Amino acid sequence: MKALQKKYFQLRRAVIQAAKSDGTFEPYPHKFKATTSLPKFVEKYNQLDVRQSSKEKVSVAGRIHAVRESEKKLFYDLRGNMTTIQVIVDARSYQSVNKFFDDVKRIGRGDIIGCVGYPCKTEKGELSIRPEKIELLSPCLYMLPRCLRWEDAETHYRQRYLDLLIKKETVKKFHVRSRIISYIRRFLDDREFLEVETPMMGATAKPLVTHHNEHNSKMFTRIALELCLKMLAVGGIDRAYELGKVFRNESTDLTHNPEFTTCELFMAYADYEDLMSITEDMLSGMVKSLYGKYKINYQPKGPDGPIQMDFTPPFRRMAVIPELEKKIKQKLPHPSTLDSPEAVEILDQISTKHGIKCLPPRTAARLLDKLVGHFLEKECTNPTFIIDHPQVMSPLAKYHTYEKGLSERFDLFVNKMEICKAYTELNDPFVQRERFAQQAKDKADGDDEAQMVENDICIALEHGLPPTGRWGMGIDRISMLLTNSCTIKEILLFPRNLAQR
Incomplete structure (x- = not known):
């Protein structure tokens, strides 16, 4: 051939x-x-x-x-x-x-x-x-393939134009992705949100590193949009959002890519309950506008048949501590004591008992995150809000209004995949500095996902941040779900590793 x-x-x-x-x-x-x-x-x-x-x-x-x-x-x-x-x-x-x-x-x-x-x-x-x-x-100087075989998938990701030329389904996916982004913009613009642009450089956690020739210095690509948006809220822009690229120097798999697209917003004088309502309205309306109905199928091929996702509002809610206690059939330490050595030991024993792997450092936050992933996330086929995480899991979220030790946070899961994260923003600069200090300690102990101290943010908070809700959604993942795609590469026009030629 x-x-x-x-x-x-x-x-x-x-x-x-x-x-x-x-x-x-x-x-x-x-x-x-x-x-x-x-x-x-x-x-x-x-x-x-x-x-x-x-x-x-x-x-x-x-x-x-x-x-x-x-x-x-x-x-x-x-x-x-x-x-x-x-x-x-x-x-x-x-x-x-x-x-x-x-x-x-x-x-x-x-x-x-x-x-x-x-x-x-x-x-x-x-x-x-x-x-x-x-x-x-x-003229086309090559023989165009009649079809694209599964074993040639990587070749056609690298030569995306071939995929687009041969498969109408591929073109349709990117039309849907474009409509998703347009819908989000219209939705937020109609609610008086201002679209903004913030710097691409400057990050903590696991950034990608580049070099600035003029200043002869390292630069770090951003891993999230929230810090600059928070400063804008301090500056009086009560409703701001950004749709843009962020970067994580982490592993690549079916749902992760080092470069990905996200939408984040800050909404002054709102809390996580308000953001849950906005999320339900946005996603249910988006699905209805794309397909004319709330119930859609995902991955119809396979031995188990199609998986139906129902975006009819309101979405289900699962509180972390009560739901975990139901699954493990025992009481957990009180949320306000979860960072104590005794509570960490109990969480460690529970994880070991159920065969849940957690790499060191086995902190309360990391162990709880693994327990939530093992017991709760797998039940979230239809859109489900996992809410009220313990404070130890949410260093940037505000403490719960009624329950000591909890935070006002939610993660939205659809088909067992995290799509959206939001919380009532912590606006107390004294508590924020304490949280950052604890995160720095966790990082020194080996937790490379912990935050470093962000002094600029603390100074901004000291000028006064109104009660504010922060929200973020992964565009690539919601595009996967709404285009029936099983890997993130299918909905990225150019997913290839540019270092490989």
Whole structure:
């Protein structure tokens, strides 16, 4: 097969090079004026009756995806903008017979062409164009694959244009992703949120590192958007959001990529209860706008059949401590004492008893996070809010209004995958400094996910932050769920590792 592909490339290249040398034709013209797009062509002329032709001359352009012969005619499948029409190339309707043979012999599958002709419907009711002129706009020098095999997946992630050319499903996924982002923007704009842009550099936890030549210094790409948004809230921008890229220097798997897209917002004079309502409205409305219903299927292929996700509001809520106690069938230490050595020992014993792995340091926060992942997250097929996490798990969240030791936080899970995280923002600068100090200690003890002391944030809080809710959602993950994609690579246009050539 590779030998055939190489031979095809050599032959096509020779034809194009010869044309450029002797001036037989221009294989790469500067422009072709298309009077209509293929979607608009279909919309306007699909009302034609069978065997009816329009007297209106039009010009369209696209890529040839199939070539068929029948008697004295050629049939091309012309595709563009997720739309395909048929081109009926007939010498009898062409501008001249000689020109017909000259043009068709130099055109092949994969080429981009322009057609000038008349819309028509065939006896079988296929909407077509019958050209009197065809122009080669850009030749394809390779044999396009007929289909993409699963074993070639990595190749087509790296050559995404092939995936887009061959599979309409891939193009559709990125149309849906674009509609998701547009919906989020409209939703927030309609609620008086201001879209902002914050610096890409500056991070803690596990950032990616680059180098600034002018200052001869290391720079760290951001891992989240929240710190700058919090400063804006201090500055009086009561409702602000950002849609942008963030980076984590962590492992890559089915749901993680070092570079990913997130949306974060800060809403002054709101708490996590308000943000839960906003989340329900946004996601249920988004699904309804995309699919016209609240219940959708995910991954219909497989031995277990489709998984149905129901986005009908309101979403289920699961409080961390009560739900964990039901699962492990024993009482946990009081949330206000969870960071004591005795409580950590109890959590360690529970994790060991249930075979839950937790790498050192086995702190209360890390052990609780593993318990939540093991017992609660796996039950979240339909959208579910896991709420009221212990304070030891939420250093930036405000303490609970009624329950000592808990925080006002929620994580939204859909199909066992975290989609959204939010909490009532901690606005007490004295408590914030204490929390940062504890995080710094945890980091020194080996917890590389802990925060370092953010002195700038503490100074900002000392100027006064109103009661505020903070919210963030992963765009890539919600796109996975709403496009029926099983890996994050399927909904990233260019997921490849650029270091690999």
